[in-house]
Amino acid sequence: MKKINFNSRSLFALPYVIYMTIFVVIPLFMLLFFAFFGEGSFSFAEIGAFFTDGSQWATVGRSLRIALVASLWCILIGYPLAYAIAKIKSKTVQYMILMAVVAPMWINGLLRTVALKDFITTITDLIANIADTEIDPTGETLLTLGLIIDYLPFMLMPIYLVITGISKSYLEVSADLGASPFITFFKVTLPLSMSGIISGFLMVFTPAVSTYYMSEYLGNQSTFMIGEQLNTMFTKDNKSGAAVIALVLLVLVGVSVFIANQLSRIGNNKKGGIA
Amino acid sequence: MAKFTGEKIIELKNIVKIYDKEKVVDDVSLSIKKGDFVTILGPSGCGKTTLLRMIAGFEKPTEGAIYLEGVDVTNIPPYKRNINTVFQKYALFPHLNVFDNIAYGLKLKRVPDETAKKGYRLLSQKEITDKVNRALKMVDLEDYGHRDIDSLSGGQQQRIAIARAIVNEPKVLLLDEPLSALDLKMRKEMQIELRRLHKELGITFIYVTHDQEEAMTMSDTIVVMRDGEIQQVGTPKKIYDEPQNAYTADFIGQSNIISAKMIRDKVVEFFGHKFSCLDKGFKPNEPVDVVVRPEDVEINPAKPQFEGVVMNSVFKGNFYDLTIVLDDYEMSVIDTKTYPLGEKVKMAIEPDGIHVMPKEALTNEYETEITGENTISIGDVDFEFVPAKGQTFTKGDRVVATIDFNKIELTDDEEEGQISGNITDMIYKGKYWQVKIWLDNDTALIVDTPYDWDADDRVGLVIKKEDIKVRHDEKD
Numbered sequence: 001m002k003k004i005n006f007n008s009r010s011l012f013a014l015p016y017v018i019y020m021t022i023f024v025v026i027p028l029f030m031l032l033f034f035a036f037f038g039e040g041s042f043s044f045a046e047i048g049a050f051f052t053d054g055s056q057w058a059t060v061g062r063s064l065r066i067a068l069v070a071s072l073w074c075i076l077i078g079y080p081l082a083y084a085i086a087k088i089k090s091k092t093v094q095y096m097i098l099m100a101v102v103a104p105m106w107i108n109g110l111l112r113t114v115a116l117k118d119f120i121t122t123i124t125d126l127i128a129n130i131a132d133t134e135i136d137p138t139g140e141t142l143l144t145l146g147l148i149i150d151y152l153p154f155m156l157m158p159i160y161l162v163i164t165g166i167s168k169s170y171l172e173v174s175a176d177l178g179a180s181p182f183i184t185f186f187k188v189t190l191p192l193s194m195s196g197i198i199s200g201f202l203m204v205f206t207p208a209v210s211t212y213y214m215s216e217y218l219g220n221q222s223t224f225m226i227g228e229q230l231n232t233m234f235t236k237d238n239k240s241g242a243a244v245i246a247l248v249l250l251v252l253v254g255v256s257v258f259i260a261n262q263l264s265r266i267g268n269n270k271k272g273g274i275a
Numbered sequence: 276m277a278k279f280t281g282e283k284i285i286e287l288k289n290i291v292k293i294y295d296k297e298k299v300v301d302d303v304s305l306s307i308k309k310g311d312f313v314t315i316l317g318p319s320g321c322g323k324t325t326l327l328r329m330i331a332g333f334e335k336p337t338e339g340a341i342y343l344e345g346v347d348v349t350n351i352p353p354y355k356r357n358i359n360t361v362f363q364k365y366a367l368f369p370h371l372n373v374f375d376n377i378a379y380g381l382k383l384k385r386v387p388d389e390t391a392k393k394g395y396r397l398l399s400q401k402e403i404t405d406k407v408n409r410a411l412k413m414v415d416l417e418d419y420g421h422r423d424i425d426s427l428s429g430g431q432q433q434r435i436a437i438a439r440a441i442v443n444e445p446k447v448l449l450l451d452e453p454l455s456a457l458d459l460k461m462r463k464e465m466q467i468e469l470r471r472l473h474k475e476l477g478i479t480f481i482y483v484t485h486d487q488e489e490a491m492t493m494s495d496t497i498v499v500m501r502d503g504e505i506q507q508v509g510t511p512k513k514i515y516d517e518p519q520n521a522y523t524a525d526f527i528g529q530s531n532i533i534s535a536k537m538i539r540d541k542v543v544e545f546f547g548h549k550f551s552c553l554d555k556g557f558k559p560n561e562p563v564d565v566v567v568r569p570e571d572v573e574i575n576p577a578k579p580q581f582e583g584v585v586m587n588s589v590f591k592g593n594f595y596d597l598t599i600v601l602d603d604y605e606m607s608v609i610d611t612k613t614y615p616l617g618e619k620v621k622m623a624i625e626p627d628g629i630h631v632m633p634k635e636a637l638t639n640e641y642e643t644e645i646t647g648e649n650t651i652s653i654g655d656v657d658f659e660f661v662p663a664k665g666q667t668f669t670k671g672d673r674v675v676a677t678i679d680f681n682k683i684e685l686t687d688d689e690e691e692g693q694i695s696g697n698i699t700d701m702i703y704k705g706k707y708w709q710v711k712i713w714l715d716n717d718t719a720l721i722v723d724t725p726y727d728w729d730a731d732d733r734v735g736l737v738i739k740k741e742d743i744k745v746r747h748d749e750k751d
Contacts (some may be wrong), residue, residue, distance in 0.1 A: 170366055173360075
């Protein structure tokens with residue numbers, strides 16, 4: 001019998017290995033099992049059904065599009081905000097603003113989503129009353145807005161951390177070599193903060209693409225997303241169908257992580273480029 | 276010497292820089308000749324890097340003006356100055372390879388072109404490639420253009436940092452302790468390299484360092500700085516042979532600094548012997564400091580002047596570093612021969628081996644105010660004093676307190692002192708150390724102490740009340 005070496009440092013990893021096995025590895029195999037053995041014997045029937053169903057593809061495409069748009073908005077809002085915070089001289093003021101940005105996350109996500117819907121509905125009802133029509137605020141715009149509000153801190157934090165980590169000497173060298181602050185931003189700060197943008201993107205895009213309650217509360221029939229599809233499968237007790245969708249989600253996330261990593265590598269070794 | 280035209284390229288006029296109420300640079304005026312290799316030398320915290328950063332444009336002087344070729348550039352941002360800097364920590368861009376790091380400045384450069392619409396054009400890709408390759412060749416890293424920054428050694432990174440600066444053909448190249456991160460051998464090589472580059476390029480170099488040997492071997496002109504002020508400007512030889520004060524003498528090379536008395540012109544007395552020297556212009560019997568370089572003491576000469584006992588001898592490769600004791604003075608002497616320890620030797624110093632300097636101060640003259648009945652404030656702490664007969668003071672009076680250097684006692688236990696401070700500027704004066712102590716309110720006292728302290732040591736100070744003499748400040 002192999003003797004366990006209790007001095008080994010790798011032993012400290014044991015709790016995590018057990019955790020991973022129970023909550024990640026076994027469920028993964030269960031997914032595969034239900035996807036291929038759902039009808040008692042091995043078959044590609046469920047997978048085939050998914051891939052031949054056009055509406056399923058439309059759902060996947062819609063999910064990707066909505067998540068992508070929300071992520072890009074988060075970059076557009078989050079980057080300048082992170083940059084501005086990082087450039088504030090007083091660290092205390094920096095932390096106070098960051099706290100203000102992160103504070104809403106202390107409130108339950110579902111609660112926030114419902115509150116946002118109620119808030120917007122109150123406004124639209126008011127307008128509807130005056131204009132004497134009916135307005136239903138739910139839809140892609142509200143859903144995207146909800147995603148942006150909810151996930152902005154995840155975009156802000158990594159970008160903020162990367163920007164504050166950029167040594168001041170790079171900016172001084174750039175100025176020394178003749179670059180104005182404007183050019184320095186595009187030639188030094190932006191490329192050096194690319195890794196923050198990429199990890200921020202992943203932290204927003206990944207949960208956004210599979211969101212359920214957001215699309216449930218803020219969307220309508222035209223924003224039916226993959227997370228809702230998954231829920232439908234469960235309510236119909238279709239384990240195999242749910243497993244297939246979960247697998248598709250897994251692959252989508254894996255692919256997006258891969259692409260993002262490739263992008264960040266290109267970003268870091270970007271060959272000069274004459275401005 | 277590099278090309279010397281006598282033309283001033285940089286002029287600093289009464290530069291003052293204050294950070295958080297602290298004067299880092301205090302009224303510095305300096306002009307630098309075109310093509311010179313100028314070294315600003317001083318210990319850390321003397322303001323030399325701040326001065327360099329103001330020339331580069333990263334800092335604005337609180338007062339004073341900076342001229343580049345006669346043009347006031349005080350308020351011009353760094354990217355509009357034709358000056359480049361080599362930084363202490365290289366700071367090569369990690370997202371660019373070697374070629375693009377060097378090409379960074381060239382890609383932004385605007386060359387005058389009358390045919391172009393805006394009157395200028397950017398350099399062509401070919402021009403950039405040629406210039407970068409030439410710069411790489413200059414620093415002996417010809418085939419390194421495609422390499423990543425993190426694949427280079429410290430020495431190579433430093434060369435790239437130099438190439439990145441010189442490729443822009445600046446009017447002045449600033450170097451902020453560029454060799455301090457390298458090991459000794461590499462540093463020696465780079466010193467020679469930098470000298471060669473300076474000669475080849477003919478650009479004015481302003482080099483900042485705390486390493487006096489580096490300054491001596493490389494520069495045309497050395498600027499010695501201390502506590503934000505310039506102590507002396509001169510050629511390395513001049514600064515070595517004729518230091519302006521004990522501080523400079525101590526900082527540059529090994530030296531014996533001895534308290535002496537100037538009997539009359541060309542005669543100075545120390546070690547109980549009257550030596551002839553070349554210095555004149557002092558008052559008769561004026562207390563002075565004398566600098567004798569260890570190599571200027573002759574052992575067993577034809578005409579002996581004084582004697583001492585060999586205490587220690589260390590072989591240094593091509594000479595012996597001897598410690599010779601006379602009464603209670605300890606002298607450092609360099610000789611090609613060694614002598615048995617304990618042996619009495621006769622010695623002599625030629626007139627040109629003696630350099631006489633005025634004493635910086637003879638006693639502490641501390642400007643302060645009366646805080647109560649027979650108390651004054653020193654470093655924001657109340658000290659009792661004994662007024663001379665007939666003296667009357669009232670609270671708030673501006674006064675000058677005189678305290679002799681040897682009347683202040685130092686303790687290494689801060690608590691035991693009436694007040695505490697940090698030691699700077701230690702100068703060995705044969706039988707005692709003269710140290711400067713900065714109190715916490717940024718005033719300083721000079722103390723003679725028999726003990727060898729370390730720079731930045733925190734010490735307590737004890738002053739007896741009868742040793743504090745107070746008079747009204749005449750300025751009021």
